[in-house]
Amino acid sequence: MSSETQSPETTGLRAWLLSSSPASRGQARVGRAYVGWLAFRSNHLAMLGLGIVLLLIILAIFAPVIAPYDPNAQVLADRLQFFSAQHWFGTDELGRDIFSRIVHGSRLTLYIVVLVAIIAAPIGLAVGTTAGYLGGWTDTVLMRMTDIFLAFPKLVLALALVAALGPGIENAIIAIAVTSWPPYARIARAETITIRNSDFISAVRLQGAGRMRIIWSHIVPLCTSSLIVRVTLDMAGIILIAAGLGFLGLGAQPPLPEWGAMISSGRKVLPTYWWVATVPGVAIFIVSLGFNLLGDGLRDVLDPKTGGQG
Amino acid sequence: MTLGVDREDRAGKGFGGLSLPRPLRVTLNLVVTVALTFLGLLFVTFIIGRVVPIDPVLAIVGDRAPEHVVERVRIELGLDLPLYEQFAIYVWDVLQGDLGESVLTANPVLEDIKRVFPATLELATVATLFGVLLGVPMGVLAAVNQGRWPDQVIRVVGLLGYSIPVFWLGLMGLLLFYATLDLVPGPGRLNFIYDDMVDPVTGVLLIDSAMAGEWDIFWNAASHLVLPSVILGYFSLAYISRMTRSFMLEQLSQEYITTARVKGVKEWRVIWVHALGNVWVPLVTVIALSYANLLEGSVLTEIVFAWPGLGFYLTQSLLNADMNAVLGATMVVGAVFIGINLLSDLLYKLLDPRAR
Amino acid sequence: MSDTPLLTVEDLKVDFPTRKGLVQAVRGISFSLGREKLGIVGESGSGKSMTGRSILRLVSAPGQVSARRLEFDGIELQSLSESQMREIRGQRISMVMQDPKFSLNPVMRVGEQIAEAYRVHQNVPQDEAKRRALDMLRAVRIRDPERVYRAFPHEVSGGMGQRIMIAMMLIPDPDLLIADEPTSALDVTVQLQVLAILDDLVSQRGMGLIFISHDLSLVASFCDRVVIMYAGRVMEICDAKNLSAARHPYTRGLLNCLPKIDGDGSDLPVLRRDPEWLEHGL
Numbered sequence: 020m021s022s023e024t025q026s027p028e029t030t031g032l033r034a035w036l037l038s039s040s041p042a043s044r045g046q047a048r049v050g051r052a053y054v055g056w057l058a059f060r061s062n063h064l065a066m067l068g069l070g071i072v073l074l075l076i077i078l079a080i081f082a083p084v085i086a087p088y089d090p091n092a093q094v095l096a097d098r099l100q101f102f103s104a105q106h107w108f109g110t111d112e113l114g115r116d117i118f119s120r121i122v123h124g125s126r127l128t129l130y131i132v133v134l135v136a137i138i139a140a141p142i143g144l145a146v147g148t149t150a151g152y153l154g155g156w157t158d159t160v161l162m163r164m165t166d167i168f169l170a171f172p173k174l175v176l177a178l179a180l181v182a183a184l185g186p187g188i189e190n191a192i193i194a195i196a197v198t199s200w201p202p203y204a205r206i207a208r209a210e211t212i213t214i215r216n217s218d219f220i221s222a223v224r225l226q227g228a229g230r231m232r233i234i235w236s237h238i239v240p241l242c243t244s245s246l247i248v249r250v251t252l253d254m255a256g257i258i259l260i261a262a263g264l265g266f267l268g269l270g271a272q273p274p275l276p277e278w279g280a281m282i283s284s285g286r287k288v289l290p291t292y293w294w295v296a297t298v299p300g301v302a303i304f305i306v307s308l309g310f311n312l313l314g315d316g317l318r319d320v321l322d323p324k325t326g327g328q329g
Numbered sequence: 330m331t332l333g334v335d336r337e338d339r340a341g342k343g344f345g346g347l348s349l350p351r352p353l354r355v356t357l358n359l360v361v362t363v364a365l366t367f368l369g370l371l372f373v374t375f376i377i378g379r380v381v382p383i384d385p386v387l388a389i390v391g392d393r394a395p396e397h398v399v400e401r402v403r404i405e406l407g408l409d410l411p412l413y414e415q416f417a418i419y420v421w422d423v424l425q426g427d428l429g430e431s432v433l434t435a436n437p438v439l440e441d442i443k444r445v446f447p448a449t450l451e452l453a454t455v456a457t458l459f460g461v462l463l464g465v466p467m468g469v470l471a472a473v474n475q476g477r478w479p480d481q482v483i484r485v486v487g488l489l490g491y492s493i494p495v496f497w498l499g500l501m502g503l504l505l506f507y508a509t510l511d512l513v514p515g516p517g518r519l520n521f522i523y524d525d526m527v528d529p530v531t532g533v534l535l536i537d538s539a540m541a542g543e544w545d546i547f548w549n550a551a552s553h554l555v556l557p558s559v560i561l562g563y564f565s566l567a568y569i570s571r572m573t574r575s576f577m578l579e580q581l582s583q584e585y586i587t588t589a590r591v592k593g594v595k596e597w598r599v600i601w602v603h604a605l606g607n608v609w610v611p612l613v614t615v616i617a618l619s620y621a622n623l624l625e626g627s628v629l630t631e632i633v634f635a636w637p638g639l640g641f642y643l644t645q646s647l648l649n650a651d652m653n654a655v656l657g658a659t660m661v662v663g664a665v666f667i668g669i670n671l672l673s674d675l676l677y678k679l680l681d682p683r684a685r
Numbered sequence: 686m687s688d689t690p691l692l693t694v695e696d697l698k699v700d701f702p703t704r705k706g707l708v709q710a711v712r713g714i715s716f717s718l719g720r721e722k723l724g725i726v727g728e729s730g731s732g733k734s735m736t737g738r739s740i741l742r743l744v745s746a747p748g749q750v751s752a753r754r755l756e757f758d759g760i761e762l763q764s765l766s767e768s769q770m771r772e773i774r775g776q777r778i779s780m781v782m783q784d785p786k787f788s789l790n791p792v793m794r795v796g797e798q799i800a801e802a803y804r805v806h807q808n809v810p811q812d813e814a815k816r817r818a819l820d821m822l823r824a825v826r827i828r829d830p831e832r833v834y835r836a837f838p839h840e841v842s843g844g845m846g847q848r849i850m851i852a853m854m855l856i857p858d859p860d861l862l863i864a865d866e867p868t869s870a871l872d873v874t875v876q877l878q879v880l881a882i883l884d885d886l887v888s889q890r891g892m893g894l895i896f897i898s899h900d901l902s903l904v905a906s907f908c909d910r911v912v913i914m915y916a917g918r919v920m921e922i923c924d925a926k927n928l929s930a931a932r933h934p935y936t937r938g939l940l941n942c943l944p945k946i947d948g949d950g951s952d953l954p955v956l957r958r959d960p961e962w963l964e965h966g967l
Binding site: 163167168171172173174175176180181183267268269279286289293296297300303304307 | 366622628648655658662670
């Protein structure tokens with residue numbers, strides 16, 4: 020955010036943003052977002068999380084510019100070197116530059132996380148809101164299905180799915196998405212049930228709105244903020260599972276610089292050339308820590324139970 | 330997670346039409362719920378095994394098998410039948426304990442699982458004990474000192490637990506405590522010289538060796554167990570301490586806590602007897618969930634520590650495209666999950682007088 | 686009434702620092718009481734509950750209590766250590782709270798909770814404590830004490846719960862009982878029963894009682910003297926008998942708000958609050 024100067028423009032803007040009697044819906048929305056941002060900004064750990072996630076995004080976008088070497092270029096003469104000015108994080112057993120591989124690996128991590136979220140969250144949202152709003156048999160059937168998926172441990176179900184689909188990054192994403200939606204359905208259903216009985220929904224219904232319209236334009240928007248929090252918090256878990264699949268050789272296939280797979284290959288040269296397995300692990304740790312911190316911070320701002328409404 | 334066995338009495342729903350006495354109705358409801366969930370579980374493994382692969386026959390015989398072999402296997406597998414019949418046969422087989430044969434070991438899958446499961450159970454149980462014995466007091470301490478340094482430290486411990494890949498922590502643990510400091514033995518359950526020296530009565534080495542009076546083996550097994558169970562237990566500790574903290578904060582703000590203080594009860598008793606007594610009620614579910622999750626975490630831990638358990642078996646089968654073994658192991662893990670959840674529901678009723 | 690007061694409170698203040706600044710829940714109040722029944726009346730938020738809790742040093746974390754004098758039976762309570770204070774709590778000063786649904790530990794048997802209150806202060810074997818607890822349950826007119834002893838809090842009604850609470854608070858035989866809205870959560874018919882039991886036990890044992898309530902007519906009929914509080918300050922202290930002769934406009938306002946059965950049926954006046962009162966307490 021821009022620095023806080025005491026020039027009249029910014030104070031004028033601040034006053035406009037913080038106005039307790041906004042003149043338009045737009046002003047109210049922007050004002051609320053600003054108040055949320057103020058609360059978020061005062062949470063140092065959450066800001067650290069945001070910083071880490073932004074860094075990940077920047078690394079992913081500018082990977083070819085940032086990485087000093089081709090991530091797959093093998094220089095066997097330079098294999099298994101320790102940290103140096105040429106190779107910041109050393110080289111692996113095929114003489115590839117670990118730093119460049121980490122940088123390019125950020126693309127894969129982001130790719131997995133974003134795709135899983137894009138697939139799983141809408142499925143969960145659709146199942147949960149439909150079950151919650153319609154109730155009755157629809158609810159029973161949909162929630163029984165959700166419970167069955169919840170009865171599987173995530174990683175084991177993902178493993179079985181990958182076994183059936185065949186290893187690979189796309190299949191890993193599908194497998195993780197299939198195991199990730201049930202909690203979202205639960206959350207969306209719980210929220211929907213509380214919203215369903217509120218007066219404004221009755222008012223909308225009296226005005227003749229159909230079920231799909233009510234669900235889509237009145238219930239779904241109100242479920243999204245708690246869902247966003249949950250998805251952000253889950254992203255750390257998604258990264259860990261994806262890395263686990265990669266470690267087992269079932270996720271991204273070589274020579275892709277996926278961090279879990281890098282740990283797996285580093286394991287073979289472990290006691291002596293410890294950094295080959297250590298560096299990608301630190302990368303996974305930092306990124307999932309970032310998502311955890313960001314999720315915690317978002318929860319504090321967006322979760323109405325803990326306050327933070329403008 | 331409650332498996333849909335709602336905490337509130339579902340009177341009037343489901344079997345409300347039948348006027349049965351309440352305990353019977355609750356039991357019946359529970360049985361039907363568990364049976365339905367198990368059936369769903371089988372359905373999912375069935376789908377994964379028969380429908381998802383493009384051609385399950387090719388997955389078994391390989392793509393260079395002659396035409397007549399493919400056809401024979403197709404009929405042997407019952408793949409010429411309609412799907413619902415295939416599913417019925419599958420359920421019938423599973424109920425009789427027939428999970429098929431493992432291609433890799435040439436044993437019935439159930440036999441294999443019986444052999445490897447105790448190792449996983451041993452690991453997950455010791456890890457959970459570690460997580461509970463340390464995590465609960467830590468959570469209590471954090472809640473009592475809310476906002477002060479013990480709370481901050483425990484928060485960081487929890488955050489790390491949510492952010493570190495378990496297999497990597499295992500590798501780092503081996504690197505430091507085995508390869509560098511030589512404080513613990515390396516991977517595996519026992520040193521090679523002790524292999525096959527005790528009869529696998531329960532399959533849990535600590536119990537078997539103690540029963541046989543083989544204390545050398547007992548200590549060797551225990552020393553092998555330390556590092557993997559501490560590393561695995563760390564994740565359950567992170568989860569349990571975090572949940573204990575939030576439950577504890579909730580209870581400490583209740584009025585009955587003030588009552589206890591008004592009576593002149595000592596502060597340690599207010600915290601560890603009055604407040605914690607109420608925290609156990611929701612905590613049982615959390616501990617059960619974390620135990621079930623450790624069974625899952627053990628998949629990766631077992632690989633790192635060459636621990637011959639269910640996770641190791643599952644992964645080996647997976648890498649060798651041994652679908653029967655994979656699905657059998659997946660199903661067993663799911664069934665254990667259901668069982669643990671059921672157990673936690675029952676324990677919950679035992680601990681909370683209001684739920685009886 | 687005896688000559689030396691049981692409890693003397695002088696200039697008691699309770700502050701809560703919040704992000705928006707200091708919230709003064711109690712703004713310097715003074716009163717004293719002997720072995721009598723003193724009522725404290727006020728609207729919600731007037732600081733009456735905080736007054737009760739600060740005597741027992743039970744105002745929790747951000748709250749800060751200070752007083753020029755907080756003397757109980759010749760002991761300055763503010764000078765006591767935490768463990769000395771625990772000796773006072775229960776044994777010398779006790780408190781009955783509003784709703785037995787929340788003030789009893791839900792996972793502990795009722796009898797154990799009562800026996801615990803006794804055993805905290807008396808080093809006696811378990812069966813002796815149980816016998817005393819059963820006696821105490823009889824004293825609060827519970828007909829089947831053995832059954833109630835084994836019951837869990839959710840298994841008893843509100844009225845019985847409050848009688849259990851009274852039994853628990855009186856079992857160590859304290860000198861002063863603070864009753865914080867003890868009947869507000871109960872049905873009207875049960876209220877009178879519980880009040881009668883409380884009245885009997887307090888008179889028999891010659892204890893002091895601080896009865897905190899928002900119900901002016903109840904307090905007037907039940908107590909010897911009444912303290913009227915508004916916004917953390919004492920407006921007036923007067924004898925319950927002479928309440929109708931109260932002079933302070935706030936007290937008069939409260940009295941006028943009460944519907945009368947033989948009234949003329951016209952609208953009740955709306956209570957007027959003068960910001961001036963905040964500056965000048967009694």
